[in-house]
Amino acid sequence: MKLLLRHCDILAAGETGFRALKDAYLGIDGDTIDYIGTEGPKAAYDQTKDMSGRLLLPGLINCHGHSPMVLLRGVGSDLPLQEWLFEKMMPIEDRLTAEDIRAGNALALLEMISTGTTSYSDMYFEPQTAAENAIAAGIKANLSRPVQCFDKDERYEDNFRARQSIQLFKDFHGAAEGRVRIDFAIHAEYTCFEHIVRPYSAACRELGGRMQVHLSETKKEHDECVAKYGKTPARWFCDLGTFDSPTAAAHCVWVTEEDMALMLEKGVSPIHNPTSNMKLGSGYAPVQRMLDLGLNVALGTDGAASNNNLNLMEELHLAAVLHNGYHRDPTILKPAQLLAMATRSGAKLQGREDTGELAVGKKADIIALDLTKPHMYPDLDPMALTVYSAQGSDVAMTMVDGKILYENGEFLTLDADKILYEAKAAVKRLYG
Incomplete structure (x- = not known):
């Protein structure tokens, strides 16, 4: 089917980033954008949709999270990361069943889709439940089963997490016409050993996979690695x-500077998680330095237990103002850079070069912001409006591959009542 979105404002791809179009048209043929312009297209469309009062922009890509941890939202607040993780998170996570995890992931999908996320990267156990949910919901996802090892004498062949990760890749990679991709993942240096990481990394390379890791999140993690191995994570x-x-x-x-040079050489994409880093007191990532060096910096929420939401619109705003304040320089990060981090750079990180911007030939992964809200008027600078004014609740439509998943408060591919019921049952079982 061919669909024409008309009378909308558009943040379309431009030669140097984004270009703002007023009262414009965007045509979709199946799952792909086939027209963008300020004049109506000459080609015929099967259906037209009036988008007056809406600003179209690329779907947001949340590049780091642990979606089932929405069930732990509010647990362990005001604790440093190591204490938060080992004393509060892991004891509850040890009690999670596959159905709890399925329910938590589904709840997270409601939150992400309704706030403009069209693709997300996730690191959690029982990830086959997230794959099945993503297929049903219509969202895009890069999913992984993180590898950990807490016994230095455990053989790689006996590490069930590595086996599960590789099997997940074989079972689901490329599912739903490529909407679901399976990544490899190592939780962190401090939760694994060299004799596990080396062969697992080789398996990822041999299978042509992509890797997710936590890297130098805290000073304690970074310094203890140097003390232990004589090298940074x-x-x-x-x-x-x-x-x-x-x-x-x-x-x-x-x-460090040496780390960033190494990451640039190896093509590693850093993911900025401003809320989580501030809430856990981890510090401020050198984002501007990374961008200056040419690193592909993307944006993420982290899990809802350390954020405490999955609203990438909020991360856009915080990332913009955080670094200006920290450096006492209002020119540090421009709105266009932030929006690129949340869209184009995220698509590159996920290995999805066919999305991340509104351009002819790209996938129709599109969100619409409601410009009729009081805080969204006047629209004198659409880019600044998106980054500094817009809220996740301003998302009026979320579309993936030309299919509308959410519109005007209604979920079109998910049963929100059923998901909330199952999430409440999981919470009751976990906390009594």
Whole structure:
């Protein structure tokens, strides 16, 4: 089917980033954008949709999270990461069943889709439940089963997490016409050992996979790795072959100049998670330096237990103002750079070169912001309006591959009542 969105404002792809179009048209043929312009297209369309009062922009791509942790939202607040993780998170996570995880992921999908996320990257156990949910919901997802090892004497062949990860790749990679991609993942340097990381990284490379890791999130993690191995986490992963596959590195708060040069050389994409890093007191990632060096910086929410939401519109705003304040310089990060981090750069990180911008030939992964809200008027600078004024609740439509998943408060592919019922049952079982 061919669909024409008309009388909308559009943040379309431009030669140097984005170009703003007023009262414009966007045509879709099946799952692909086939027209963008300020004059009506000459070609015929099967259906037209009036989008007056709407601003179209590329769907947001949340490049780091742990979606089922919405069930732990509010647990362990005001604790440093190590205490938060080992004393609060893991004891509850040990009690999660596959159905709890399925329910948590479905709840997370409601939150992400309704706030403009069209594709997300996730790192969690029982990930086959997330794959099945993504297929049903129509969203795009890069899913992974993180590998950990807490026994230095455990053989790689006996690490069930690595086996599950590789089997997941074989079962689901490329499912739903490519909407579901399976990544490999190593949770972190401090939750694994060299004799596990090296062969697992080799398996990722041999199978043509992509890797997700947590990297230098805290000073404690970074410094203890140097004390233990005489090298930073980035160098440790690199020397073990992890960076020989396209790698997404979450946080990167404490990376050094040498680390960033290494990441640039190996094509590692850092993921900025401003809310999580501030809430856990981890620090401020050197995002502007990364961008200046040419690193492909993307944006993520992290999990809802350390954020405490999955609203990427909020991350856009915080990332914009955070670095200006920290550096006492209002020119540090421009709105166009932030929006690129949340769209184009995220698509590159996920290996989805056919999305991330509104351009002819790209997939129709599109969101619409409601310009009729009081805080969205006047629209004198659409880019600034998106980054500094818009809220997740302003998302009026979310479309993936030309299919509308959410519109005007209604979920079209998910049963929100059933999902909320099942999430409540999981919470009751976990907390009594």
